[in-house]
Each structure stands twice: as structure tokens, then as C-alpha cells.
Amino acid sequence: MRFHIPGIPHTITNKSYISCAYTQKVYKLCSMLTRLGHEVYHYGCEGSDPTCTENINIVSENLRQQCYSTNFHTEQFRYDTSDYYHQTFYNNCITAIRKRQQPKDFLLCAWGWGHEPIARAFDASLMVVESGVGYESIFSKFRVFESYTWMAHVYGLNNIKNGNWYDAVIPNFFDPADFTFSDQKEDWFLYLGRITNRKGVEVAVQTTKEINARLLVAGQGTLVNEKEQVFIKDSHVEYVGFADVVTRRTLLSKAKAVFMPTYYIEPFGGVSIEAAMSGTAVISSDWGVFGENILHNVTGYRCRTFDQFCWAAENIETIKPEACRNWALENFSMDRVSLMYQEYFEMLYALWGKGWYERSPDRSNLDWLRKSYPRG
Structure with a gap:
């Protein structure tokens, strides 16, 4: 099969842009599909380095810097898809795809509506596929959602009352080599992610203060930010x-637990799986994807009151690091999830x-939707 995959215009498709989930989806998707033996064409900004058949630079880093020189270590990402830079990206991407397009090719729009001008x-x-829906505004006929929770949420928002045979739920996926497993934890908790009130960072602060514990905060932003309603001076x-690739690996492997008390309906919450890959439990809110990705009392705790958050933090040693690691490896590793994408694209x-009536005479299983659970 042949796939055309645009990058996220205002970022560069490499591991440095670790704080942009969509950029990392593109980066990992290129690698995964290439490893499966497919032809993969990536279209992005100069400096992108995904594993693929051909990496096509369609905008220069100089132009990107002129329009988007934001320090993404401390500032949240900003963009305007109607501006000159994005329109240049779209037009150049369309031209480059047309030069390479063959019959029965796929166009994977990882940024959904942000890639819609290319698809149109x-x-x-x-064949246009929204390859990892973690947003609300869908546009294509074929869609992969990050979780069943999010699919139901988006169906409701868009008044979709009947299922679609060619919508699917395939979770985000991770390379185990990017994480270090450890069952020896240090005496501090971790908040890792965008430093914004909507992510519940204040809950982590209040909980750790109540139980007299240290809290390390890492991520995109600052501890005092009026726009993000964050005022942490404890x-x-x-x-x-900012947690780069190396820092993230270290923090996740050593933390006593990771707090994810997100207020909004989380589509996937990749940090929860990154923590599990590292053998680290997660303490989260009890809605959104967490009901699918965090096994209560096995890989972490899901909470609804301050008392529950405090109890979970005080008793986090009951969670076995090996159970966290096994859950992540067996259900969210690149090797496991690649089988799901392969089945879907087939x-x-x-x-x-x-x-719909096509038969597969060589089929030997229906394992693509199988889940594996920790034993004991």
C-alpha cells in the first residue's frame, strides 16, 4: 500500500517536538507503516526526519521561523490555518502529492480539519482517512478514533446516530525503546504535560501538599500564567x-506516580501510557479515556474527590510496576498497534x-481488537 502523510505545518516532524501529540502521531505513524513494508511519503517542514520512503520538504525552516518562532518550551502552541504560512504549506503539499500520486493511494490526515484543505x-x-481523531470537528468518510469514549463523544456532538462500518478505534502507540522500566521509585510525584488549569495541575499541587509530599512539574508552560489560570507558588x-526526550525518560521511570487529574474529556492522554511503559502508576480523574486506559487498582487509581486523590497517593505502592509495564507493552506498543492499523487499511x-463483502481466505484470527490484561 502507498500512504501520503502531511506533517503539522507549524511544527517539525521529529522527536524534538515531543509536546505536540499530533506531530508525534505523524512521526510514529510514518515509522510504523514503513516497518510494515508500505510506501510512505511524508510532507513537512525542513528539518523533519521521520522514517519513510521519501521525506519531502515543502516549506523552509526559515519561513516557519518568520511566522512561528514561538518558544514552545514555555508557550502553548499557536497557529492560524488561514495565514500565509499555512496556505503556502497546503498549496505546496497538494502540488507535491500530485507529482507522486498513484491509483489506490491513501492520504492520512493526522491533524483532521487542519489537513482538510489538502484533502479537498x-x-x-x-482515499482520505483521519488517522487519529482526538478532536471534535471531523470531516472525512473514514476515521480512526483514539478511544471508544472519544468516538461516542464525537458522534454525539455531530448528531451521528448510526455506526459506520469503516470507523475504527485504534489507540495511540509507543516505542518501548523510548522508555526505561524501573521498579525502584524515588520519593516524589510527577505532573507531566501542558501546564494549564484544564489539565488539573492544581489538583496535583493540592493533593501533594495535603499529604506532605514533593511534586515535580514538567512540561510546556510556566508555574504562573494568568492566561492558563495557573498560579503555583507552593x-x-x-x-x-520542559521535558525533552531524555528528561521525560528519566522522570517517568523514577516518579512515585504521575498525576493526570484532567478536567476535560481526555481523548487519549498519552502520558498515562508513557508512564505505564516506565512501570509507573497514574492517578487520574474518572472520566474520558481514563476508564479505558487506566486499570483501577492495577495500573493506577481513578478519582472523583479530594479524599480519593489523597488516599491514592498515600497508597500508590500497592500498584505493581510490572503490571503497568505489561499493560502498556501488550496493548499500546508499536508492534501491537501496527496489527490494528494493518487490518484497518486492508x-x-x-x-x-x-x-464490505470481500472475503480473506488466508485469515487465521480476529486478534486486531484483542486486549491483554495483567495477571495476578
């Missing part, structure tokens, strides 16, 4: 700055044949 330029000969909190490819 092509007819039905190019002495037990240490801000360790379903879509059959639409160029008999479609």
Missing part, C-alpha cells in the same frame, strides 16, 4: 522545565474490490 484538493481516487513544588483497500 483530491478526488475519490485518493514550596513543595519544583518546576523542572478493510479500506477492499473497497476498491468487493467492499
Whole structure:
């Protein structure tokens, strides 16, 4: 199969942009599909380095810096898809895809509506797939959602009352080599993510203060930010700055537990799986994807009151690091999830044949939706 994958215009498709979940989806998707033996064409900003068949630079880093020189270590990402920079990206991407397009190719729009202007330029000969829906505004006929929770949420918002055979739920996926497993934890808790009130950072601060524990805060932003409604000045909190690839690996492996008390309906919450990959429990709110990704009393605790958050933090040693690691490896590793994407794209490819009625005489299982749970 052949895939065309645009990058996120205002970022660069490499590991440095670790704080942009969509950029990392593109980066990992290119690698995964290439490892499966497919042809993969990536279109992005100069400096991108995904594993793929061909990496096409469609905008220069100089132009990106002129328009988007934001220090993403301390500032939240900003963008305007109608501005000159994004329109240049879109037009150059369309031109580059047309030069390489062949019949029965896929266009994977990891940024959804942010890639829609590219998709609109092509007819039905190019199959358009929203390859990882973690947003609300869908546009394509074929969609992969990050969780069942999010699929139901988006269906409701868009008044979709009947299921679609060619929508699927495939979780975000991770390379175990990016994380270090450890069952030896240090005496501090971790908040890792965008430093914004909506992510519940204040809950982590208040909980650790109540139980007299240290809290390390790492991520995109600052501890005092009126726009993000963050005002953290507590002495037990240490801000360790933006967590690059190396810092993230260290923090996740050593933390006693990771706090994720997100207020909004979380589509996936990748940090919860990154923590599990490292053998570290997660203490989260009890809604959104957490009901799917955090096994209560096995890989962490889901809470609804301050008392529950405090109890979970005080009793986090009951969670076994090995159970966390096994849960992540067996359900969210690149090798595991690649089987799900392969099955899904084979379903879509059959639409160029008999479609829904296409038979697979060599099929030996239906394992693509199987979940594996820690034992003991």
C-alpha cells in the first residue's frame, strides 16, 4: 500500500517536538507503516526526519521561523490555518502529492480539519482517512478514533446516530525503546504535560501538599500564567522545565506516580501510557479515556474527590510496576498497534474490490481488537 502523510505545518516532524501529540502521531505513524513494508511519503517542514520512503520538504525552516518562532518550551502552541504560512504549506503539499500520486493511494490526515484543505484538493481516487481523531470537528468518510469514549463523544456532538462500518478505534502507540522500566521509585510525584488549569495541575499541587509530599512539574508552560489560570507558588513544588526526550525518560521511570487529574474529556492522554511503559502508576480523574486506559487498582487509581486523590497517593505502592509495564507493552506498543492499523487499511483497500463483502481466505484470527490484561 502507498500512504501520503502531511506533517503539522507549524511544527517539525521529529522527536524534538515531543509536546505536540499530533506531530508525534505523524512521526510514529510514518515509522510504523514503513516497518510494515508500505510506501510512505511524508510532507513537512525542513528539518523533519521521520522514517519513510521519501521525506519531502515543502516549506523552509526559515519561513516557519518568520511566522512561528514561538518558544514552545514555555508557550502553548499557536497557529492560524488561514495565514500565509499555512496556505503556502497546503498549496505546496497538494502540488507535491500530485507529482507522486498513484491509483489506490491513501492520504492520512493526522491533524483532521487542519489537513482538510489538502484533502479537498483530491478526488475519490485518493482515499482520505483521519488517522487519529482526538478532536471534535471531523470531516472525512473514514476515521480512526483514539478511544471508544472519544468516538461516542464525537458522534454525539455531530448528531451521528448510526455506526459506520469503516470507523475504527485504534489507540495511540509507543516505542518501548523510548522508555526505561524501573521498579525502584524515588520519593516524589510527577505532573507531566501542558501546564494549564484544564489539565488539573492544581489538583496535583493540592493533593501533594495535603499529604506532605514533593511534586515535580514538567512540561510546556510556566508555574504562573494568568492566561492558563495557573498560579503555583507552593514550596513543595519544583518546576523542572520542559521535558525533552531524555528528561521525560528519566522522570517517568523514577516518579512515585504521575498525576493526570484532567478536567476535560481526555481523548487519549498519552502520558498515562508513557508512564505505564516506565512501570509507573497514574492517578487520574474518572472520566474520558481514563476508564479505558487506566486499570483501577492495577495500573493506577481513578478519582472523583479530594479524599480519593489523597488516599491514592498515600497508597500508590500497592500498584505493581510490572503490571503497568505489561499493560502498556501488550496493548499500546508499536508492534501491537501496527496489527490494528494493518487490518484497518486492508478493510479500506477492499473497497476498491468487493467492499464490505470481500472475503480473506488466508485469515487465521480476529486478534486486531484483542486486549491483554495483567495477571495476578
